[in-house]
Amino acid sequence: xxxxxxxxxxxxxxxxxxxxxxxxxxxxxxxxxxxxxxxxxxxxxxxxxxxxxxxxxxxxxxxxxxxxxxxxxxxxxxxxxxxxxxxxxxxxxxxxxxxxxxxxxxxxxxxxxxxxxxxxxxxxxxxxxxxxxxxxxxxxxxxxxxxxxxxxxxxxxxxxxxxxxxxxxxxxxxxxxxxxxxxxxxxxxxxxxxxxxxxxxxxxxxxxxxxxxxxxxxxxxxxxxxxxxxxxxxxxxxxxxxxxxxxxxxxxxxxxxxxxxxxxxxxxxxxxxxxxxxxxxxxxxxxxxxxxxx
Amino acid sequence: xxxxxxxxxxxxxxxxxxxxxxxxxxxxxxxxxxxxxxxxxxxxxxxxxxxxxxxxxxxxxxxxxxxxxxxxxxxxxxxxxxxxxxxxxxxxxxxxxxxxxxxxxxxxxxxxxxxxxxxxxxxxxxxxxxxxxxxxxxxxxxxxxxxxxxxxxxxxxxxxxxxxxxxxxxxxxxxxxxxxxxxxxxxxxxxxxxx
Numbered sequence: 001x002x003x004x005x006x007x008x009x010x011x012x013x014x015x016x017x018x019x020x021x022x023x024x025x026x027x028x029x030x031x032x033x034x035x036x037x038x039x040x041x042x043x044x045x046x047x048x049x050x051x052x053x054x055x056x057x058x059x060x061x062x063x064x065x066x067x068x069x070x071x072x073x074x075x076x077x078x079x080x081x082x083x084x085x086x087x088x089x090x091x092x093x094x095x096x097x098x099x100x101x102x103x104x105x106x107x108x109x110x111x112x113x114x115x116x117x118x119x120x121x122x123x124x125x126x127x128x129x130x131x132x133x134x135x136x137x138x139x140x141x142x143x144x145x146x147x148x149x150x151x152x153x154x155x156x157x158x159x160x161x162x163x164x165x166x167x168x169x170x171x172x173x174x175x176x177x178x179x180x181x182x183x184x185x186x187x188x189x190x191x192x193x194x195x196x197x198x199x200x201x202x203x204x205x206x207x208x209x210x211x212x213x214x215x216x217x218x219x220x221x222x223x224x225x226x227x228x229x230x231x232x233x234x235x236x237x238x239x240x241x242x243x244x245x246x247x248x249x250x251x252x253x254x255x256x257x258x259x260x261x262x263x264x265x266x267x268x269x270x271x272x273x274x275x276x277x278x279x280x281x282x283x284x285x286x287x288x289x290x291x292x293x294x
Numbered sequence: 295x296x297x298x299x300x301x302x303x304x305x306x307x308x309x310x311x312x313x314x315x316x317x318x319x320x321x322x323x324x325x326x327x328x329x330x331x332x333x334x335x336x337x338x339x340x341x342x343x344x345x346x347x348x349x350x351x352x353x354x355x356x357x358x359x360x361x362x363x364x365x366x367x368x369x370x371x372x373x374x375x376x377x378x379x380x381x382x383x384x385x386x387x388x389x390x391x392x393x394x395x396x397x398x399x400x401x402x403x404x405x406x407x408x409x410x411x412x413x414x415x416x417x418x419x420x421x422x423x424x425x426x427x428x429x430x431x432x433x434x435x436x437x438x439x440x441x442x443x444x445x446x447x448x449x450x451x452x453x454x455x456x457x458x459x460x461x462x463x464x465x466x467x468x469x470x471x472x473x474x475x476x477x478x479x480x481x482x483x484x485x486x487x488x489x
Contacts, residue, residue, distance in 0.1 A: 002411045
């Protein structure tokens with residue numbers, strides 16, 4: 001009688017995260033700080049993206065011990081990352097009872113052609129996208145939530161802004177098209193026609209659409225909400241700042257009250273130094289994570 | 295009729311959409327001043343710890359409690375049920391602490407155990423209700439004034455205590471509007487009494 005892993009249940013889980021902040025954590029202690037600050041979920045990792053960048057080499061799924069410890073430490077949902085196309089890492093995380101899997105470009109891709117067929121899983125997936133075509137290809141594979149890719153681990157919001165603006169502009173364009181124009185647009189975007197038709201009718205993606213990749217301050221989080229994001233992922237931005245507890249609380253509040261500028265001014269006072277950040281012009285092409293995935 | 299939807303975090307847009315489709319005016323509630331001249335309030339699904347934290351941060355707890363004590367209708371779904379409960383299993387500090395019941399969080403398991411099922415709810419008619427349970431709580435025990443509206447297997451998943459209504463599941467994620475209509479009737483009933 002009860003049906004698990006349905007589209008409604010998987011997408012619905014992401015609906016419950018809206019207006020919230022999902023924080024990267026690498027220890028159970030950090031997970032508790034995130035929960036107490038009001039995070040709506042945590043992403044359990046071995047290293048935050050800026051450390052993955054610094055460490056170099058192949059980045060893989062986290063040690064299951066860390067994921068398990070985080071799951072025990074908090075009552076909010078726990079997400080974890082698997083490599084693009086790594087079906088077995090995803091199955092392992094599902095078997096452990098992780099609440100959401102991020103098939104993530106932050107890790108080194110395991111398959112250079114195919115993403116995971118996420119429809120076959122009971123656990124829901126979130127995937128990164130730079131534009132509408134990429135978002136709809138991921139949804140066609142069964143992603144229940146989309147986030148911008150941004151440029152992870154840089155503390156630089158410019159790429160996330162670019163990706164969210166691109167997606168919103170393409171959605172507005174598709175919304176204004178006649179149905180016969182949509183077939184050509186589907187070809188143009190490399191997106192399934194049926195999903196494009198849904199976007200045309202809804203005026204938004206058929207799943208929740210978060211911002212990620214470069215959020216470092218409360219104002220960054222509010223900016224992404226202003227641009228039409230449903231919520232925010234913060235990776236290195238919290239636990240690489242001078243005062244993680246304060247940053248976490250301030251970013252949660254700025255996300256809820258993203259149009260209350262006096263409040264954001266208050267929240268931003270005396271926070272200490274944000275994570276250092278990287279000018280993207282100094283990154284070599286092979287150091288860019290956003291270009292991973294297709 | 296003006297229905298407030300608490301919009302701190304969670305699926306508040308879905309409730310807004312359904313109440314609008316039923317002809318009610320909706321207001322997103324983020325601060326105390328948004329509570330002015332409302333006829334009822336919805337606490338949506340989301341993360342109860344996030345919502346609880348922000349309710350405290352913005353001093354919304356006492357004003358909502360005062361309104362509810364006065365007969366103001368409040369409707370909580372999933373996280374909203376947890377926020378309304380007087381007792382939370384495991385000793386976690388309660389939030390609005392309005393309904394005489396104990397709830398158990400995530401009592402059906404983690405996300406992979408989340409499910410859809412059909413429920414018989416007499417108050418809204420013969421037709422079963424398509425219920426979506428997402429990391430859902432259930433009601434462990436209720437006080438005398440609480441009426442049980444719905445059960446799933448042996449667990450209580452829908453309750454009413456006078457002007458307060460709480461569900462473990464998410465009617466806002468379906469196209470069935472009967473439970474939202476039921477809440478609007480609670481509001482209407484109250485309006486008649488106070489006139």
